[in-house]
Amino acid sequence: MATPLTIADLKKLARRRVPKMFFDYADSGAWTESTYAANESDFSQIKLRQRVMVDMTNRTLETTMIGQKVSMPVALAPTGLTGMQHADGEMLAARAAEEFGVPFTLSTMSICSIEDVASATTRPFWFQLYVMRDKDFVLNLINRAKAAGCSALVLTADLQILGQRHKDLRNGLSAPPKFTPKHVWQMATRPLWCLDMLQTKRRNFGNIVGHAKNVTNIASLAAWTHEQFDPRLSWADVAWIKEQWGGPLIIKGILDPEDAKAAVDTGADAIVVSNHGGRQLDGAPSSISMLPKIVDAVGDRIEVHLDGGIRSGQDVLKAVALGAKGTYIGRPFLYGLGAMGKEGVSLALGIIRKEMDITMALCGKRDINDVNSSIIDGRQ
Numbered sequence: 001m002a003t004p005l006t007i008a009d010l011k012k013l014a015r016r017r018v019p020k021m022f023f024d025y026a027d028s029g030a031w032t033e034s035t036y037a038a039n040e041s042d043f044s045q046i047k048l049r050q051r052v053m054v055d056m057t058n059r060t061l062e063t064t065m066i067g068q069k070v071s072m073p074v075a076l077a078p079t080g081l082t083g084m085q086h087a088d089g090e091m092l093a094a095r096a097a098e099e100f101g102v103p104f105t106l107s108t109m110s111i112c113s114i115e116d117v118a119s120a121t122t123r124p125f126w127f128q129l130y131v132m133r134d135k136d137f138v139l140n141l142i143n144r145a146k147a148a149g150c151s152a153l154v155l156t157a158d159l160q161i162l163g164q165r166h167k168d169l170r171n172g173l174s175a176p177p178k179f180t181p182k183h184v185w186q187m188a189t190r191p192l193w194c195l196d197m198l199q200t201k202r203r204n205f206g207n208i209v210g211h212a213k214n215v216t217n218i219a220s221l222a223a224w225t226h227e228q229f230d231p232r233l234s235w236a237d238v239a240w241i242k243e244q245w246g247g248p249l250i251i252k253g254i255l256d257p258e259d260a261k262a263a264v265d266t267g268a269d270a271i272v273v274s275n276h277g278g279r280q281l282d283g284a285p286s287s288i289s290m291l292p293k294i295v296d297a298v299g300d301r302i303e304v305h306l307d308g309g310i311r312s313g314q315d316v317l318k319a320v321a322l323g324a325k326g327t328y329i330g331r332p333f334l335y336g337l338g339a340m341g342k343e344g345v346s347l348a349l350g351i352i353r354k355e356m357d358i359t360m361a362l363c364g365k366r367d368i369n370d371v372n373s374s375i376i377d378g379r380q
Contacts, residue, residue, distance in 0.1 A: 004351070006312070006351060007331075007351060010339045010347065010348055011027075011331075011335040013338075013339035014334070014337075015027075017338055018085055018086075018190065018338040019183075019187050019193060021173050021186060023338065024167040024171055025080075025081055025168055025173055026085060026330075026335075027331065028168065028279070029282065030280055031166070032282055032283075034278075035275055035281065035284050035286065036278025038285070038289075039275070039277065039288070039309030040309045046322075047376070048359065048376065048377060049363060049375050049377050050362055052364075054364040057366070058366060059367070060368065061073070061353065061356060063369055064325075065305070065325060065326035066326075067248070068103065070101060070102050070103065072101075072316070072352075072353050074316055074326070074327050074329055074349070075097075075102055075103040075305075075326060075327070076093055076105055076329060076345075077328035077330035079333075079334055082107065082334065083110065083112050083202055085337045085338040086193070086196060087196035088200050088202055090110045090111060091112050091119075091120035093345045094117045096345035098122065103126050104125045108129060108141065109130070109208075110205070110206060111202050111205065113202075113206030114141075116202065125150060126150060126154055126250075127145040128154040129145075129153055129156065130229065132230055133230045134228060137213070137228075141207065142245055146245070146246075150247075151248065152248040153248070153250070154250045154251075154252050155249060156276075157233070157253035158253030160230060162229065163280040163282070208224070239266065242267060249267075249268045250270040250271070251270075251272070252272035253274050254272065254273055255274065255284060257293050257294055257296075258297075260294045260302075260304075261298060264298050268302065269302070271302055271303075273287050273290055273294050273306045273307070273324070274308050274328075277331070287309060288309060291306050291323060291324060304323055305327060306319045307330070310329050313352040316352060317356050317371060317375070321374075321375050329352065335348065
């Protein structure tokens with residue numbers, strides 16, 4: 001294939017290079033995947049106003065997210081098992097994001113550890129926190145993120161219990177992968193992926209193994225993970241997390257105006273309108289369809305970001321027009337990573353930037369900070 005021109009092109013390449021169990025992990029939703037599909041399709045229902053005879057010179061996409069300068073209103077979302085899309089995947093993606101001038105968010109369930117990513121970067125990255133029953137482990141994660149110089153903590157609120165993803169169950173997903181005939185065949189048909197994986201020692205959950213109590217191998221990790229996600233997580237816990245962290249706090253997983261108002265009351269710096277990429281409550285509305293309602297509910301009392309369904313720069317621009325101060329891309333950068341490693345992540349970011357820049361100009365705007373609902377057809 002020639003140089004990929006779209007995120008869809010990168011997806012095709014990733015499907016050919018990454019073993020099925022790991023590609024499916026990145027590319028799946030819960031149950032019927034209706035919310036996963038709606039996250040993408042609902043963007044296409046939003047139409048833009050074309051404007052002509054306007055000055056399109058000296059355009060800029062630079063803005064800020066939680067007060068931090070970004071080259072465009074995009075961050076790399078926290079994604080689990082990123083290092084199984086490509087060897088050392090979190091480190092490669094973090095480097096690409098740093099070079100591009102956008103935030104990288106490391107997942108608690110990453111393959112490369114907080115310390116690994118810190119060793120591969122020169123600027124602060126963000127860390128995403130899952131709250132576990134073992135509060136000593138949670139505190140240890142927070143302290144490790146502080147020690148690594150992370151500049152924001154992203155608290156995920158919508159994974160108290162795990163939504164059922166049929167593809168993962170059918171594939172027998174695990175990290176490192178099992179060695180059943182099915183799994184061996186999947187890896188044998190992806191020789192380049194295997195060669196890269198043989199050259200790294202990072203094939204397990206780096207933030208957990210060796211840090212959580214009695215977790216020393218894949219068997220103990222599986223049992224620990226099953227037991228540890230805390231279904232009792234409540235708004236009251238946010239105060240403790242905020243106190244322990246002491247820095248910018250973002251709450252991810254808000255999909256209802258009432259929850260958005262509750263998040264404001266915690267004193268968090270930003271919320272992320274998100275349904276976990278359609279991987280939790282199947283049948284929930286798309287993120288973009290809820291964004292205007294949540295923006296209306298909280299006004300300017302908290303910064304609002306959006307995650308879910310973004311596959312182009314046009315999608316980012318639409319989200320900004322509807323009130324998002326920033327956006328997150330998960331699958332687009334994972335497709336790039338799986339397809340081409342660090343170069344693919346940079347390419348995914350470049351595709352989104354170019355599409356956003358051209359679309360903004362054709363809508364009659366030169367500065368991303370001036371983009372608002374006036375560029376949406378039917379909204380004045």
